[in-house]
Amino acid sequence: MSDILTLGVLASGRGSNFQAIIDSIEKGHLRARVAVLITDNPGAYAIERAKNHNIEHIVLRPRDFTDKDAYYSHIAHELEKRGVELVILAGFMRIVGKRLIERFPNRIMNIHPALLPSFPGLHGQRQAVEYGVKISGCTVHFVDEGVDTGPIIIQAAVPVYDDDTEESLSERILKQEHRIFPYAIRLYSEGRLMVDGRRVIIKGERRDAVITNPPLEEA
Numbered sequence: 001m002s003d004i005l006t007l008g009v010l011a012s013g014r015g016s017n018f019q020a021i022i023d024s025i026e027k028g029h030l031r032a033r034v035a036v037l038i039t040d041n042p043g044a045y046a047i048e049r050a051k052n053h054n055i056e057h058i059v060l061r062p063r064d065f066t067d068k069d070a071y072y073s074h075i076a077h078e079l080e081k082r083g084v085e086l087v088i089l090a091g092f093m094r095i096v097g098k099r100l101i102e103r104f105p106n107r108i109m110n111i112h113p114a115l116l117p118s119f120p121g122l123h124g125q126r127q128a129v130e131y132g133v134k135i136s137g138c139t140v141h142f143v144d145e146g147v148d149t150g151p152i153i154i155q156a157a158v159p160v161y162d163d164d165t166e167e168s169l170s171e172r173i174l175k176q177e178h179r180i181f182p183y184a185i186r187l188y189s190e191g192r193l194m195v196d197g198r199r200v201i202i203k204g205e206r207r208d209a210v211i212t213n214p215p216l217e218e219a
């Protein structure tokens with residue numbers, strides 16, 4: 001691993017997690033650079049964020065490829081060409097194809113707006129409100145071929161209140177997403193994540209800091 005971790009970001013929409021990662025880099029909390037933003041959506045606001053920070057962006061739409069394998073092989077090629085070491089799914093609204101996963105094993109991270117394994121898939125926040133749980137949160141995990149099933153790196157919890165809506169809970173969770181995603185990338189950049197089957201061991205981390213309360217100032 002080089003001194004400065006090279007990231008490739010995949011995003012489909014607003015890109016607030018992408019922005020949190022850029023901010024963490026610019027504040028000097030994360031020794032990394034974003035080599036490229038790849039999006040499947042030409043209207044993604046994430047593109048504006050890339051432009052604002054002089055980050056290259058590419059729009060790749062699945063419909064311009066013969067099939068899913070061709071699409072994800074091409075994405076892998078674009079990432080490899082730029083020396084990307086870690087791939088970040090920051091609101092990439094697709095189930096990633098195996099052609100990308102096999103070329104970046106345990107080197108793709110996703111953020112999910114629920115405490116996995118509860119409420120995988122779409123609308124994790126709405127699922128939590130409708131189910132009636134009292135605690136929800138967000139999860140950063142490595143990506144495998146399932147839907148939100150890969151090894152869990154870090155989680156943050158938030159309360160769910162009786163009068164919460166999908167929107168109010170989403171907002172509370174999003175604040176935590178912006179803390180823990182850059183923090184998980186930082187742990188990776190420091191070589192502190194060890195994957196042991198389903199489990200991710202964080203080297204040198206205080207136990208109580210890992211589960212529910214990653215240090216805010218470091219994220």
Ligand code: GRF
Pocket residue numbers: 011013014015016017018090091092111112113174177
């Ligand atoms: C976040 O809620 C994230 O958990 C989910 O997609 C949303 C992306 O938001 N995977 P943004 O584009 O990063 O603002």
